Amino acid sequence: DQQVxxxxxxxxxxxxRISILNCDYTNSMFDYFxxxxxxxxxxxxFLISISSIKDKNEDGxxxxxxxxxxxxxxxxxxxxxxxxxxxxxxAASIGTSYGKLTFGQGTILTVHP
Amino acid sequence: DGGITQSPKYLFRKxxxxxxxxxxxxxxxxxxxxxxxxxxxxxxLIYYSQIVNDFQKGDIAEGYSVSRExxxxxxxxxxxxxxxxxxxxxxxxxxxxxxxxxGPGTRLTVL
Numbered sequence: 001d002q003q004v005x006x007x008x009x010x011x012x013x014x015x016x017r018i019s020i021l022n023c024d025y026t027n028s029m030f031d032y033f034x035x036x037x038x039x040x041x042x043x044x045x046f047l048i049s050i051s052s053i054k055d056k057n058e059d060g061x062x063x064x065x066x067x068x069x070x071x072x073x074x075x076x077x078x079x080x081x082x083x084x085x086x087x088x089x090x091a092a093s094i095g096t097s098y099g100k101l102t103f104g105q106g107t108i109l110t111v112h113p
Numbered sequence: 114d115g116g117i118t119q120s121p122k123y124l125f126r127k128x129x130x131x132x133x134x135x136x137x138x139x140x141x142x143x144x145x146x147x148x149x150x151x152x153x154x155x156x157x158l159i160y161y162s163q164i165v166n167d168f169q170k171g172d173i174a175e176g177y178s179v180s181r182e183x184x185x186x187x188x189x190x191x192x193x194x195x196x197x198x199x200x201x202x203x204x205x206x207x208x209x210x211x212x213x214x215x216g217p218g219t220r221l222t223v224l
Contacts, residue, residue: 106153
C-alpha cells in the first residue's frame with residue numbers, strides 16, 4: 001500500500017523556467033512533509049519541509065505548497081537550473097512516529113540548458 | 114568534518130553468505146536508520162534506532178539484523194534469509210525526529 005505517491009516518474013524543463021514536482025498521500029495522519037534531492041550513487045540531501053499547520057514554506061528558489069484537503073503537496077523550483085537535475089523524493093511522517101519517514105517513489109527532474 | 118560514512122561503496126557477495134554494511138556518524142545524533150532503495154521505488158525503512166542498545170523494526174526488516182552498541186555506529190547485516198538482497202542501502206541519522214541526514218550509500222550485489 002503506497003501511502004505516498006509521486007505519479008510522475010520524470011519531468012523535463014528548460015533552464016530558467018519553473019519546475020513543479022507533485023506528491024499525493026493517502027494517510028490523513030501525516031502531519032509533516034519533506035522533500036529530498038538525490039544524485040545517482042549518492043545519499044539524498046534534505047531540501048525543504050512543511051508542517052501541516054502551514055500551507056506554504058519558502059526557501060530561496062524552492063517553495064513547498066501543502067493542500068491538506070486534497071492530500072497533495074508540490075515543490076516549485078524557480079528558476080530551474082541544470083544543477084537541479086536529480087531525483088526528488090517527497091516524504092511524510094506522523095508527528096509521534098520517531099524515524100518513520102514514508103517516501104514516495106521519486107521523480108527524475110532534468111533541466112535542459 | 115561532520116558527516117555519515119558508509120563503507121564500502123560497492124560490495125559483492127555470493128548467494129547464501131551473510132554480509133555486514135558499516136555506518137558511522139560523527140554528528141552526535143541520537144537516532145540512526147537503515148533504508149533500502151530499489152530501482153523505481155522510494156526508500157523503504159529496514160531498521161531504526163533512537164538510542165544506544167535499542168532498535169526497532171521498520172517496514173521490511175525480514176532477513177536483516179542490526180546492532181547499536183555505540184552512538185556513532187549502526188551496522189546492518191544482510192543475512193542469507195533475505196530473499197532479494199541486491200539493492201542500494203542507505204544509512205541516515207537525525208537529531209530531530211524528522212530531518213534525516215543520509216550517508217553516500219552502499220550498493221550490494223549478490224551473485
